[in-house]
Amino acid sequence: xxxxxxxxxxxxxxxxxxxxxxxxxxxxxIEAACLSVxxxxxxxxxxxxxxxxxxxxxxxxxxxxTSDDIRRIATRALTIVSPEAAYLYKHHHTML
Amino acid sequence: xxxxxxxxLLTASAxxxxxxxxxxxxxxxxxxxxxxxxxxxxxxxxxxxxxxxxVMTMTALCVSLFALILxxxxxxxxxxxxxxxxxxxxxxxxxxxxxxxxxxxxGTVLWIPRxxxxxxxxxxxxxxxxxxxxxxxTTSVVGEIVFNGVTSLFAAVLLTHLAPPQQLVGLxxxxxxxxxxxxxxxxxxSGGGSLARIQRWRERNKRFLQFAAGSxxxxxxxxxxxxxxxxxxxxxxxx
Numbered sequence: 001x002x003x004x005x006x007x008x009x010x011x012x013x014x015x016x017x018x019x020x021x022x023x024x025x026x027x028x029x030i031e032a033a034c035l036s037v038x039x040x041x042x043x044x045x046x047x048x049x050x051x052x053x054x055x056x057x058x059x060x061x062x063x064x065x066t067s068d069d070i071r072r073i074a075t076r077a078l079t080i081v082s083p084e085a086a087y088l089y090k091h092h093h094t095m096l
Numbered sequence: 097x098x099x100x101x102x103x104x105l106l107t108a109s110a111x112x113x114x115x116x117x118x119x120x121x122x123x124x125x126x127x128x129x130x131x132x133x134x135x136x137x138x139x140x141x142x143x144x145x146x147x148x149x150x151v152m153t154m155t156a157l158c159v160s161l162f163a164l165i166l167x168x169x170x171x172x173x174x175x176x177x178x179x180x181x182x183x184x185x186x187x188x189x190x191x192x193x194x195x196x197x198x199x200x201x202x203g204t205v206l207w208i209p210r211x212x213x214x215x216x217x218x219x220x221x222x223x224x225x226x227x228x229x230x231x232x233x234t235t236s237v238v239g240e241i242v243f244n245g246v247t248s249l250f251a252a253v254l255l256t257h258l259a260p261p262q263q264l265v266g267l268x269x270x271x272x273x274x275x276x277x278x279x280x281x282x283x284x285x286s287g288g289g290s291l292a293r294i295q296r297w298r299e300r301n302k303r304f305l306q307f308a309a310g311s312x313x314x315x316x317x318x319x320x321x322x323x324x325x326x327x328x329x330x331x332x333x334x335x
């Protein structure tokens with residue numbers, strides 16, 4: 001069993017939209033959070049890979065999840081490596 | 097009002113404006129996204145400096161515009177204008193207390209309508225050059241005019257009581273104090289500091305900043321009312 005085919009439910013203005021899980025997109029946003037707190041490029045890339053792997057493992061047997069679930073699991077994995085990057089990743093959409 | 101009183105009130109008004117957070121939020125979003133796109137620290141420092149310059153320029157323009165209008169409409173500040181101004185300060189102070197940050201949300205989500213917040217976030221993220229950052233800085237002042245309009249108007253009224261050379265000094269003092277938080281952020285980012293620390297500090301202290309800004313506006317409003325409305329009326333002045 002694999003995470004492939006997992007569907008992510010997103011809430012936009014209380015309207016649910018579903019889309020396929022994209023590991024690359026998740027990795028990019030985690031890497032950006034890592035770079036924002038000053039991690040070196042290589043380390044940011046490795047950290048993103050590690051966090052995406054953790055999310056993919058969690059997605060096994062879960063065909064339908066919400067985007068908040070993905071964010072929570074990625075934040076948990078990211079906190080171990082860089083608490084500051086995890087904080088920015090978790091809160092980047094609540095700054096304004 | 098004595099010269100010292102005017103400058104003290106001008107500084108107090110600028111400190112209240114400095115505690116408003118839209119510009120700080122936008123510069124944090126802009127910097128975070130620029131660093132995430134692997135923008136160099138030198139370029140980012142230039143962008144943040146341009147943003148700060150934009151905020152300073154728009155703040156100076158707003159205060160100057162208000163002062164120009166006031167000078168042309170009222171050769172001497174009437175008591176009615178002082179009372180309107182003090183009423184506005186108390187009203188906006190209460191609005192800051194109750195509405196400045198959204199309740200039941202984590203982070204530092206501000207009062208602004210969500211479509212506008214989404215637009216400003218998108219613009220902040222899309223900014224990659226210093227001139228764009230300058231324009232974004234000017235927009236951040238206009239975006240919060242509901243709150244900083246009253247402090248700017250008060251500063252303008254105070255400036256009209258000064259001689260022209262003193263007006264320039266007063267304007268400069270107001271603009272520098274009002275943009276002090278942005279200067280600190282420029283220094284922090286240029287020194288390679290973490291954005292997460294800035295954001296975490298803002299989140300931890302948001303209720304205190306909200307309470308302090310609201311209270312300061314209310315106190316200032318009451319002081320202005322007593323000093324410029326009640327006292328002259330008690331000594332027989334006409335409205």
